[in-house]
Amino acid sequence: MSRGLRNLLLSIRDLLVSAGPLAILGVALVIGAYWWLKPTPPKSVTLATGPSQSAYAEFGKRYQQALKADGIEVKLVESEGSSSNLQLLRDGEVDLAFVQGGSGELKPEDSEELVSLGSLFVEPVWLFYRADSAKKFTRSERLDGLHQLRGMRVNVGSAGSGLPKLMERLLDANHIELKELSLSELSQTPATVAFLNGELDAIVFASAPESLMVQMLLQTPGVQLLSFAQNEAYSRRFPFLTPVTLPRGVVDLAKNVPQRDVRLVASTTSLLAREGTHPALLTLFAQNAQNIHGSAGWFNRAREFPSTLHAELPIAKEAERAINEPTPSLQRYMPFWIANLIERMWLVMGLLIAVMLPLSRIVPPLYQFRVRSRVFRWYGKLREIEDEMESGTFDGKELLGQLDKLETQVEKISVPLSYAEELYALRNHIQLVRKRVTYKSAQAKEPASINASTAV
Structure with missing residues (x-):
């Protein structure tokens, strides 16, 4: 191995030994911060939707497709509806779920x-009724309010949907006792089949207009949609309800369906998540919600949804930013996972740099000490030789032999060129001590030779 290469390797070794502990500390802190922050979201998440062919199920499929582009698998969990979804969240069986406002009693711990x-x-609230049934009970094919349902066979939705509780409150507000109706709690598909077969007189849904059942019944001959003429009054009595209007012809302009404006009452559906759900997943769902729900619909204008207003539970800060603030600059030009990693780690990295910079100042002095110590440690041996020489009783040949051995060892020392001055200074000092030893040895011999000549 050439001397130049050996010097280079030694310099690298000294640098690694000097800066290595600091580098290891920095890496350990970064790994610890990564483990604590967990910036990378899990690859799968569970979303509770609703019955098959419901609006919840359709929206669930859209979220599933949207998050697939970011490498996230959305596992859809069918349920009976909103109340069932809320219970699944409480039990920790799903991460997110669609929940209808007013569909279930919130508990104090839900806000935490x-x-x-x-x-x-x-x-x-879509209340479809058969025109022939209406004529049978009221002598008119059109109903004007809930009070005219007395005596009819009405399906109020499955128990897990939360709709039976809502209908019970609406019927009670109209002074209708449950025993005055023949109520059933079938799920959407079997209830719709029974309704079309004439086994039910009325059927109630609480669903977005995207529901396939709603779309079909709106265009089915002989089926009417109840207009809540007092929808403003309902919204005053029940804060979770909003008065909406189904505009004339919005279903089918050519066929003029519906033939008149229909007043309805509606609840607002929110996307809820468990508190421990990864923040990156919350951000992804909130951002994709703007694409899925942001367009104009039958009951809303463009960009009216998603909204952080009228929430029954605290809004996640990730959703607040995603809905009310522009898309972060990094996410416009980078894949989501990279942008999310930088956004979640930059503050921690800044703190680490603030801590590591002062500590890094000890690296140059430590490196300098290690290099110079290879030279200075031989000064101890040189001092021993010099002290022995000053003692007055010394063997000149032995000291010169020690100096020769010391000089041989010093010649093997390798230091960077910037520290060569200390090495050459040591070699000069060895020569200086050699001269002194030689001089003192000669002085010690002169008296002995004079005494010998005098004796002769």
């Missing part, structure tokens, strides 16, 4: 365990 990603859309 659940967060909202904002209101997504309105779900009107």
Whole structure:
């Protein structure tokens, strides 16, 4: 190995030994921060939707497709509806769920365990009735209010949907006792089949207009949609309800369906999540909600949803930023996972740099000490030789032999060129001590030779 290469390797070794502990500390802190912050979201998440062919199920599929582009698998969990979804969240069986406002009684602990990603859309109460049944009970094919349902066979939705509780409150507000109706709690599909077969007189849904069942019944001959003429009054009595209007012809302009404006009452559906859900997932869902729910619909104008207003639970800060603030600059030009990693780690990295910079100042002095110590440690041996020489009783040949051995060892020392001055200074000092030893040895011999000549 050439001397130049050996010097280079030694310099690198000294640098690694000097800066290595600091580098290891820095890496350990970064790994610790990464473990604590967990900037990378899990690859899968569970979303509770609703019955098959419901609006919840359709929206769930849209979220599933949207998050697939970012490498996130959305596992859809079918349920009976909103109330069932809320219970699934409480039990920790799903990460996110669609929950209808007013569909279930919120518990005090819900505000600590659940967060909202904002209101997504309105779900009107669709009360479809058969025209022949209306004529049979009221002598008219058109009903004017809930009070005219007395005696009819009415399906108020499955128990897990929360709709039976809502209808019970609406019927009670109209002074209708449950025993005055023949109520059933079938799920959407079997209830719709029974309704079309004439086994039911009326059927109630609480769903977004995207529901396939709603779309079909709106265009089915002989089926009418109840208009809540007092929808403003309902909204005053029940804060979770909003008065909405289904405009004339919005279903089918050519066929003029519906033939008149229909007043409805609607609750607002929100996307809820468990408190421990990864922040990056909350951001992804909130951002995609703007694309899925931001367009104009039958009951809202463009960009009216998603909204952070009228939330029954605290809004997650990730949703607040995603809905009310522009898209972060990094996410416009980078894949989401890279942008999210930088956004979540930059503050921690700044703190680490602030801590590491002062500590890094000890590296140059430590490196300098290690290099110079290879030279200075031989000064101890040189001092021993010099002290022995000053003692007066010394063997000149032995000291010169020690100096020769010391000089041989010093010649093997390798230091960077910037520290060569200390090495050459040591070699000069060895020569200086050699001269002194030689001089003192000669002085010690002169008296001995004079005494010998005098004796002769």
